[in-house]
Amino acid sequence: MPADATAATEASGRAASNHPLAPRSAVTSFLGVGQLALLTLVVVASLRSLPAMAVFGLGSITLYLIPAIFFLVPTALVAAELATGWKGGVYVWVREALGNRWGFTAVWLQWIQNVVWYPTQLSFIAAALAFVFFDPSLSNSGFFTAVVILVLYWGSTLITLRGGNLFAKLGSWGGILGTLLPAALLVVFGAIWVFGGEKSQVPLEASAVIPPFTGLASIVLIVSNVLAYAGMEVNAVHVNQMRDPGRGYPRSVFLAAILILLVFILPTIAIAVAVPQKELGLTNGIMLAFQEYFGHWGVGEWATAVVSALIAAGALASVVAWIAGPSKGLLAAAETGLLPPALQKRNKEGVQTGILMLQGTIVTLLAAIFIIVPDVSAAFVALIDMAAALYLIMYMLMFVSAIMLRRTAPDVKRAYRVPAMNLIAGVGFLACLAAFLLAFIPPDGFTAFPTAAYPWIVGAVIVVLGLPPLIFYAARRPGWDRRSDAEKGRRGTHQEDEVATPAASDAAPGAGSGSAPSSPGADAT
Template sequence: MDLYAEKKSYLSVFQMTIMTTITVASLRGLPAMAIEGKASIIMYLVPAILFLVPTALVGAELASTYQGGVYVWVKEAFGNKWGFLAIWLQWIQNVVWYPIQLAFVAAALAFAIGRPDLSNSGLFTTAVIIIVYWLATFLSLQGGNLFAKVSSYGGMIGTIIPAVVLIFLGGMWLATGEPIRDAYTESSFLPKVTGIGSLVLIISNVLAYAGMEVNAVHVDQMRNPKKDYTKSVFLAVILIMLVFIIPTLTISIAIPKRDLGLDNGIMVAFSSMFERFGVGWLGNVFAGAIFIGAIASVITWVSGPSKGLLAAGRTGLLPPLLQKKNKHDVQVGILILQGLIVTALAMIYVLIPDVSEVFLALVGMAAALYLIMYVLMYAAAIILRKKDPKIKRGYSVPALPLVAGIGLIACVLAFVVSFFPAQTSSVIPSSIYTLVVLVVVVILGIPPLVFYALRKPNWDRRTEVEKQATARLEELEEEK
């Protein structure tokens, strides 16, 4: 019986592949990219070459060699302080992203129940954000691989299957001679660069592929981590590109440009195409599927970064209250904290119903922090290859300094342009945009340095066995 329970606790290649795919790929942004028409192909491919592929390759080498995710990778290269900073940056960017993703969940639910008007209700949006987030937290608190089952199957239902259906609908649209819309016909294969805003939009699109490394913290739950995780990463890259490119072209072919800038654009796209083929009721069905997929994405993000943050905190970098774990060995202290933050942010929708642009601006600014984490990750990969040249690696990146260097440069460029607005904002004047970004980066990025400076001996909650194991590893490092 125990053997059966142990076997059931493993994450499969399928689960890790879908979890990684839905961590990165979201249907939410497809309509906005579809406005670019044929140019969207280049706008997807260039960031993929400069960021997604390097991240996948470097992440596969690091995860198949050093278990524990970005915290362990950066710590092994630069020390505990910088490892803590890296995982904090991944975690905090994620926390401020939740309200945007969950507001999308609320819009999908509104369409699924045939009440699209509710997507503009601040009260409805707030209620959905709070209920869904705490449901995701509850699932994560159950431990084991329950979260993986929910997120992987939910991802299939709400991301992979709808993407495949969009591809099918695109083929049907062309085969039946339906009109091709202006977003596609008026575009060229080369993106239009009309100023700094256009350049910022193109370069900053690297963040469309952020998250490839998030699920590496679960690699120790796979039966054969070195082989299976690497395989899942490469399969995820293929799925991510399929989810992004062809469905985006389908939307640009079938949906008028005027309808593509809406927050609920993906639901409008499905409804419009299904109505054109006389099965409008399927629009509600697929809105429900997208609702499930978006929840699966949130569940995946809830469990990943917080687990890595706990690993760092247990070395004495977080107060004991935030290191608290439940009977399933899950980071209950951190999950409750981020739940309270998300709940507080959700309440803003009640006070200011039309607040989506504010959150989009905040998430865009917080993304600058995420880029710092990626710079640390790429640099760690280069340092660890030199530092541990003889260690057995599950996967080795060919020409790693070049591959990691390309990703690092892409992140530095994206970080620099993140201080410039991609377009005129009614919320933040362009004259002070750079200053506001700087303030957000400092406020959200400084806490780990404060925790590190204030750390106390009694914050170290590791067992004696864990401390001895760490000490032995440090001795081995010094001998090298």
């Protein structure tokens, strides 16, 4: 989830041109292949998903590569074409291809998956804070985790309601200090550990690259890897800032994919070699690795506390930066008459209070899962599956829309066109569909819910959280549309479309970004 520094993307984008969505004739300087790749790395890379894959040791390499090839790359390429043909993000893309009902459904799913993502990111922060407080056992306390989620989430919401953008401005530093620096430290420590002859907790033979297969449940955590890459589409909005998008953007995508894989794979292996698998928790695995390294080399607990504080601060910056963004995208659609007036309310600062209150209520209810389910890691997995399933539906709508728009709007100018669109979008769609189906299968060793009940619980959550847009659309009334007659007549289908989305300028995450993602992640174009 989705992305820890989307604000950095916007800041860099504005520095490179008048605006990332500006016409190419208005661009005053251009982004290079490497620059855009680094921006994408900062947006997508997140440490939250690493412990889930560390249990597979070298097998995590395969489990990272599969969604990278079949999801990450198709998402980035398809979103680039859509972003350079239609301004407005997923709502406009899907609306132009499938109609207003499904466009609204897509942006709702984009928003609601972020709502589910907040507790997972905040539970990760709670685990880090447990080490800051020199009491790692707190990371396994559902009550402590729930309290941290509620305090930090509502505190972040209060900041957002005041119209402040301090944390959005600090988002880039949060991404660097809270994500890239700890990742680099893990890689260095892991290398010293392995090449220094210390005992590895996982096999390091080449054959270990193939993960053990004992049924679908043994690899179902690959779903969380798909969610880790969510948000790759965020920087598609910057395609117009490249001198030669047709050649430069694909190169940037593949360079970014390699960098993202390195940031994911190397720290994951560094965690795996130092921490016994039976001790790994999905929320505290990274902190346990630092504790193991520092303890082995005789460094005091203060070092683990300092690194944990950095990780917590970086993750919190991403949450605060994401609080308002996706909800602004939903508000833009809502104000065309798709949500009742109560959910269109703004305060004097222009912040969408109605949607934020609904968002906070859902987060509060989801936080209760950590109290109801004693195993914090199990609750974490359940929330990830819920978020992934919702987000994957949105991505499937995006891939279908891209294929349809090639047929129904072939003359719309795109600065970048995907080669073999049907093949690439089709691969992305099938990857999303496979991951969606895997979300209904409990991971290996998951005991929080009965195995037979697990798919019904995930399905119920998808229905409860995913069905409202269709209900709202069917129940909409003329009085819900608060636009003037002039605004109603201005609906465009190309670059003139004024529908706002959770753009990077709103400090919206990419998803993870995400992305998701990594993201969590969300479409920030």
